[in-house]
Amino acid sequence: MPLIVTGSIGIDTIHAPTGNAENVLGGSSIYFAAAASFFGPVRLVGAVGEDFPDRHLETFEHFKLDLAGLERRAGSKTFRWHGKYHENMNSRETLEVDLNVLGEHLPMVPDRYRDSRHVFLANTHPAGQLELLGHFPNRALAVADTMDLWIETERATLMQLLKQIDGLVLNDSEAIMLTEKTHIVRAAEAILDMGPKFVVIKKGEHGALLRHAHGQAVLPAYPTTEVIDPTGAGDSFAGGMMGYLATSGDHSINGLRKAMAYGTMVASYVVEAFSLDRLQQIRRQDIDIRLDEYRKMLHIDG
Amino acid sequence: MPLIVTGSIGIDTIHAPTGNAENVLGGSSIYFAAAASFFGPVRLVGAVGEDFPDRHLETFEHFKLDLAGLERRAGSKTFRWHGKYHENMNSRETLEVDLNVLGEHLPMVPDRYRDSRHVFLANTHPAGQLELLGHFPNRALAVADTMDLWIETERATLMQLLKQIDGLVLNDSEAIMLTEKTHIVRAAEAILDMGPKFVVIKKGEHGALLRHAHGQAVLPAYPTTEVIDPTGAGDSFAGGMMGYLATSGDHSINGLRKAMAYGTMVASYVVEAFSLDRLQQIRRQDIDIRLDEYRKMLHIDG
Numbered sequence: 001m002p003l004i005v006t007g008s009i010g011i012d013t014i015h016a017p018t019g020n021a022e023n024v025l026g027g028s029s030i031y032f033a034a035a036a037s038f039f040g041p042v043r044l045v046g047a048v049g050e051d052f053p054d055r056h057l058e059t060f061e062h063f064k065l066d067l068a069g070l071e072r073r074a075g076s077k078t079f080r081w082h083g084k085y086h087e088n089m090n091s092r093e094t095l096e097v098d099l100n101v102l103g104e105h106l107p108m109v110p111d112r113y114r115d116s117r118h119v120f121l122a123n124t125h126p127a128g129q130l131e132l133l134g135h136f137p138n139r140a141l142a143v144a145d146t147m148d149l150w151i152e153t154e155r156a157t158l159m160q161l162l163k164q165i166d167g168l169v170l171n172d173s174e175a176i177m178l179t180e181k182t183h184i185v186r187a188a189e190a191i192l193d194m195g196p197k198f199v200v201i202k203k204g205e206h207g208a209l210l211r212h213a214h215g216q217a218v219l220p221a222y223p224t225t226e227v228i229d230p231t232g233a234g235d236s237f238a239g240g241m242m243g244y245l246a247t248s249g250d251h252s253i254n255g256l257r258k259a260m261a262y263g264t265m266v267a268s269y270v271v272e273a274f275s276l277d278r279l280q281q282i283r284r285q286d287i288d289i290r291l292d293e294y295r296k297m298l299h300i301d302g
Numbered sequence: 303m304p305l306i307v308t309g310s311i312g313i314d315t316i317h318a319p320t321g322n323a324e325n326v327l328g329g330s331s332i333y334f335a336a337a338a339s340f341f342g343p344v345r346l347v348g349a350v351g352e353d354f355p356d357r358h359l360e361t362f363e364h365f366k367l368d369l370a371g372l373e374r375r376a377g378s379k380t381f382r383w384h385g386k387y388h389e390n391m392n393s394r395e396t397l398e399v400d401l402n403v404l405g406e407h408l409p410m411v412p413d414r415y416r417d418s419r420h421v422f423l424a425n426t427h428p429a430g431q432l433e434l435l436g437h438f439p440n441r442a443l444a445v446a447d448t449m450d451l452w453i454e455t456e457r458a459t460l461m462q463l464l465k466q467i468d469g470l471v472l473n474d475s476e477a478i479m480l481t482e483k484t485h486i487v488r489a490a491e492a493i494l495d496m497g498p499k500f501v502v503i504k505k506g507e508h509g510a511l512l513r514h515a516h517g518q519a520v521l522p523a524y525p526t527t528e529v530i531d532p533t534g535a536g537d538s539f540a541g542g543m544m545g546y547l548a549t550s551g552d553h554s555i556n557g558l559r560k561a562m563a564y565g566t567m568v569a570s571y572v573v574e575a576f577s578l579d580r581l582q583q584i585r586r587q588d589i590d591i592r593l594d595e596y597r598k599m600l601h602i603d604g
Contacts, residue, residue: 206508218522261602300563
């Protein structure tokens with residue numbers, strides 16, 4: 001079943017205690033799409049500027065992304081992010097951000113994408129997410145990400161969006177901010193009251209929590225020792241999760257948990273190198289091998 | 303196989319956003335012993351002062367603790383701790399601490415305890431832990447806890463202790479402090495190089511990480527919504543873990559993981575009320591029911 005993602009495509013410059021990367025491919029929808037591509041075909045809707053380097057297009061081809069919805073906009077520049085990770089890699093600061101094409105009108109959605117069944121609205125202005133969602137009347141599952149900025153400044157629009165999506169993915173501090181609860185388990189409950197059938201709260205190196213009308217699940221992160229660059233870990237987690245869901249079609253709590261485990265595995269690879277470098281080196285088989293190891297790590301004898 | 307615990311017995315006064323508790327039973331060895339008692343007999347070695355209330359002795363009896371090693375020292379006062387939890391319950395401050403009897407000589411260890419097979423040295427001065435360890439020549443498994451104070455001030459003695467124990471249990475910030483690593487997975491590796499066969503790093507609401515010569519495991523905390531008082535969660539986690547290990551005798555990585563899951567379940571009950579109140583209401587069966595639920599939460603279909 002076709003999976004579609006809308007969101008940012010960017011050029012990142014990253015400083016970390018583990019090294020630096022200049023003008024590498026980034027953006028929420030790119031990490032998502034690359035991660036999801038291990039499970040099935042991925043349609044990408046997004047815009048870049050005329051400055052977008054050809055070498056990054058080659059990366060899209062590596063992941064076999066469907067690029068009919070990719071717009072290279074004349075006269076515009078690509079979104080750029082410049083950030084720095086602190087010593088422990090758990091916090092970062094944005095040194096510079098240029099919205100560029102992301103601050104202009106939304107990209108066009110090709111008509112043939114109207115049949116998309118699985119939709120992921122990566123983080124962007126909730127009004128834009130709502131508008132994009134309208135292009136997919138045949139959707140079986142729509143999931144969105146959001147961020148602190150929209151929770152603070154666009155709460156009413158975000159609330160409208162929450163009533164129209166099936167699932168929300170966001171990080172722990174955002175969940176606390178959105179619900180004004182002090183505890184993420186309570187925050188997850190409160191988010192279900194806002195509309196979605198399920199919410200996945202990402203806790204970075206501590207894993208993720210799922211709250212679903214029929215129960216909950218908690219999964220730890222894979223305990224990797226190789227954290228080179230955490231950029232895109234959350235987006236690739238969502239990509240692995242949605243990629244698996246689009247293939248399995250199983251949206252039950254068991255299906256969601258397995259999908260989250262796949263997301264966790266892909267994210268554990270992403271952080272082992274800058275940008276998408278590590279994902280370009282692995283195959284689906286590597287993800288399954290690591291999932292087997294992870295499953296054993298979590299198995300409690302009966 | 304007999305399990306023995308040495309450590310502090312205290313009288314706590316706790317302020318939390320969820321309420322207050324005055325002069326309640328506390329101390330690392332008490333939370334440990336109560337938690338372990340669900341799995342088998344527990345021997346307690348520790349000292350209290352003549353001010354120790356009889357009602358707390360009744361609590362010891364509820365958990366059927368073997369009290370031959372409990373010393374009610376004439377002319378001394380019981381250890382007291384007075385603390386306050388902050389709004390999000392994840393951080394606390396000590397308002398007042400009176401070492402009292404803990405600052406005096408060590409309690410006597412009854413001769414008949416020499417045959418103890420499973421030994422837990424709850425947090426205290428590492429020189430005291432080393433001396434106590436010497437009383438158990440027939441031990442099959444010795445595990446210790448420690449804290450930031452000893453890592454800072456008694457590193458050399460702590461290093462001696464690490465060479466003589468089988469396992470270390472400590473929290474994440476302590477593991478980072480002990481090893482000067484920036485990442486707990488790396489910290490866990492470094493701790494194995496210091497001597498123990500395994501280390502369990504406690505991450506509070508984020509669960510625990512096990513590193514063992516033969517592999518690793520990660521377990522999330524049980525996602526409880528009822529956090530009334532986190533005091534003793536770490537000690538009762540260790541108690542549930544060691545209690546199960548002492549009964550099963552299985553010290554393999556699979557056995558340790560299951561033991562950690564039991565520790566996680568007991569800790570999830572402890573935080574649902576002040577002091578040992580919740581543990582006094584439950585039975586072993588309740589722990590097994592919650593474990594079944596937790597096991598399902600973690601199960602990833604093959």
